[in-house]
Amino acid sequence: MSEFRLDPTTREWVVIATERARRPHDFVVRAGRVAQPAFLADCPFCPGNEAQTTTERAAYIDPATGRWRVRVVDNKYPAVKAGGSTMRRHEHPFALSLDGVGSHEVVIETPLHNRHFAQFSDDEAFDVVRAFRDRLRVLSVREDVRQVIIFKNHGPTAGTSLEHPHSQVVTTPVVPWHRRHHYDVAIRHFDEEGINLYADLLQFELDQHVRIVAESDGFVELHPYASRRPFETWIVPRLARSSLAGVPDDELREFGTMLRDSLNVLQNVLNDPDYNFILYTVPTGDEDEPYYSWHVRIYPRLTAVAGFEIGSGIHINTSLPEETALFMREFRTINGMPGRSEQDG
């Protein structure tokens, strides 16, 4: 019989649908991607085409060559942009609006058109997550920013059409309702238990040790108890800091490597599925609050979100996180990858 499980970070139920359960290897993507060249003349993100992008917000330069390794530019078709007002317009009680004010930036992760995060060196991965942190620091102090959403869309079903590897940093002038609830759950846990929710949850997962994929000195990779989707993956720091903005370089480098490894295993095991990853961090102004821990959630796009999910908010997950985590651990063990869980084998 299937099982409803409660996500302790959102208090939402998910259905772990064992009746329709598919084994981990059933999720392997059938169709391969079209191979891409290292450089494409008409790609706006490829070196030499810098003039085709809009305002450059940051660049990480290779000291040896003087060339950029990572560039941050404004999105050419921004969802939000600078120059508006955060004043609400009350046209009617049922028509409340405000300007789409903020910043919508694209992180061009590499000069190479065909080099994906999953293949990055430690240095390359560090460059990208450092760009996330640095942009978060700059954007968080702006008057028109209440929340910074950092994410990556990999592949067409995950919402991207541009092949050149990139991620995005979007600010909102409001704390999204969905996020506010997510933080409220963490605040309530802190109020009631006096312990950071994520530190507490991480200890639970480490104690149970059936959904852990990998561990390093500073981070744990796991498939959460109430996974919404097959192979949903979280990377959680052992030291709970409320914001990514406060993470020092050495810790950030370790995180970049762990994220790269996680995406690399995903690519190898499931034949390069589309995915999104989202970086969770506190709203601006709460950086010194003790209730939250920044972390990343990776959502491979292996199954469709259908009417039941849209209408109920409850996701039906046709895999068991305990099984998928084991599957990933075993792949790592067989391939001698670092960071495998100590209690294995």
Added chain:
Amino acid sequence: MSEFRLDPTTREWVVIATERARRPHDFVVRAGRVAQPAFLADCPFCPGNEAQTTTERAAYIDPATGRWRVRVVDNKYPAVKAGGSTMRRHEHPFALSLDGVGSHEVVIETPLHNRHFAQFSDDEAFDVVRAFRDRLRVLSVREDVRQVIIFKNHGPTAGTSLEHPHSQVVTTPVVPWHRRHHYDVAIRHFDEEGINLYADLLQFELDQHVRIVAESDGFVELHPYASRRPFETWIVPRLARSSLAGVPDDELREFGTMLRDSLNVLQNVLNDPDYNFILYTVPTGDEDEPYYSWHVRIYPRLTAVAGFEIGSGIHINTSLPEETALFMREFRTINGMPGRSEQDG
């Protein structure tokens, strides 16, 4: 500049992204579907293959021929099923679960493998929505049912692989968190204003009259102010009843026709896009409460839900509901369809 708009039924923001705005006709689906035969020997939903389906829960018979027009059967791979307990298992504060108990039914909408809701006669459409209401009535009184989710997935990106036209009725032993919030907004509105939220909202939309697509004696079709997706469509009854279970036959027949017309226009205008529709009705036990109005929401799958949406809960809509509603009204006017808005032309 884009605009944030607040959905008055969920208090969630959406971004109406005018910078990336696409005209209504830009959403026309390029690839057509593979034509299907009227009958397929190996389709479990086609007549003659009734033995391939599981328990039949209801059948609507044609009195002239004695053959079924609509059948309701248990889903072969149910997300939930009868026989479990609603008792919670508290394995740990972070591992709360219960049995996947309930009912997961499939409404086989027609004996014809290739006849879609958009092409149904008034009688056929009535049969299907009557099946929804009748199953809701039966399921609502069960001890293990707190919510009934009625929905349709049309096409692969909307989550269905089975071609034979069908929709689904799934019960949950909990009120989903997402739905609970949605009802709370309506309750609060009733508490504060003393008026049903949906009746009040409908009056606002009728007064503004820029997002109305069609009207009939009993129903209004509109593209809501804070549409999450291009061509999101709501059909709202003028008379606010909390539950679909209480709708009499004549009103239900009118609803079926309006839903058919809406899906027909969608199919014609956008070249048969994938879509989901979801029927909203109160949790079981609240049928006599005055705060809610049952209604349907149609979500064409024209754009991908990407990392920003997953991470923030804010949808970026690249069309203006005022423009898409006008586009639909004009199509109806040109084609002399009934139910077009009286204030047009």
